[in-house]
Amino acid sequence: MATTRFFSPEWAEAARAAWNAGPSEEVKDRKLQKYWDWIDDARNRTDAILGLAVDDLPGGEPDCLLLHLEKGVCTYVELVPRSEAEARTTYLLTGSYADWRDLMDGYDAGKTIMYRKLRLEHGELLDFFKGAYLWTESLACLQKIPTELGS
């Protein structure tokens, strides 16, 4: 399977597709239906711009992916410099390139949040956590993208 370079325009478009495709049936089957119902409710409440930024992306800017979400569906993505992101995002998650690489390599999305490998740099914290499992499961969906990562 062809891979796309992390944070390239092609990768950003693949991120939009993976976000909207959601988890595989296999993943869904491993967890209770009421959990997925909760996520569906959270998705329907979510009109937001989510920024995902890399602190030290090799190659530099643009180092922030903006996902435009309408009722949780990603309608549009763009890559922008981190310096623009704060003013434009509802929530901005940032992390080091090493931590992003671990996540893309399969590191658990729940641990990524719990161990604060991604930090909420901008956005109302309590509101963000009202959709907690939507964010963790959607981050896990990005792991499906065949990604070309450096060391």
Next chain:
Amino acid sequence: MTVTSSGSTRPLQARPVDVDTTDLEGIGKVDIDDVIEYVHDTGATELPGYLHLYRKYLKQRWDVYDLDFTQDREDWIGIDEQAKRSFLQIASGFHHGERQVEVELAPFFFGIPEEYKVFLSSHLEDEARHTIFFDRFYREVVGMEGETILDVLDGSYQYISETFVGPFGLLSYLTDELRRNPYDRHRSMQYATAYMLWIEGVLALAVMKITLGYARDAKVLPAYTTGFTATCRDEARHVQAGMRYIRELLDDEPSLVKDLFETLRTLLIMSSTSSAYVMYEAIGWTEERVRSLLAHQLERKLKLVGVELPEDLQEMVDKMDPVLAGG
């Protein structure tokens, strides 16, 4: 039989051991229901002062390396697989929870009263000791291996549910907010509500009651029972200090109750689902009894801080489906 205010039944017996003063050997003989009562027995109409609690810590401190898990290992081998799994699904929330409440405490030091800082130093030491207690239990009894504490935590991660990241992720991110703005009283109230009121005061006490009740009734895991009952007594001090702090904040600035409610609203939204089924029946519980226990614990903590829940939050309490974890 006697019925406790938390709704459980247990054999009628004299109370030969004083929860407040007993040593590590004695605490293993104390019934968990008595320790939970002890959390709410503040001895007066007002919650105890921080330095009073610090003095208690100096007397109640125990050595985690005094515990001998040899009998627990033998007991563990004999426990049936379903009960083992249910036990681990619940206890692993505490294994990870203790680590989280240990590492997420430091930024809270900056913005709290001077006497609370003194007490909080003992609180931090307690959490480090509890982390070692669970590390020893998972290595020596459950049989997990690892070079580091995080290796063993990785081993038990498979047993905790996805919804664990709700309250503990929130705590982690609130910690980061406090690190950036340590004197922000809104954040301090949100942090104390998530940590001392919800995680320690509601979730932790429920897990303690369930797993210790199982060990008591099945007459197994004596070192786990001793260490975890001692842990529960430690939590009593943390909860009392935390409830005092919340009350002081509210006395000083009543509008901060909005932060308490909004934090609870967030926690209750996250607690309205679960991702994995826990077979509570295998260790003598039902989901409905667990929900009732948690609701009761929340009610008692709110009483300690002098707050009544608005109707909409009370409705959410009645529907919660909480992750069982603690710290």
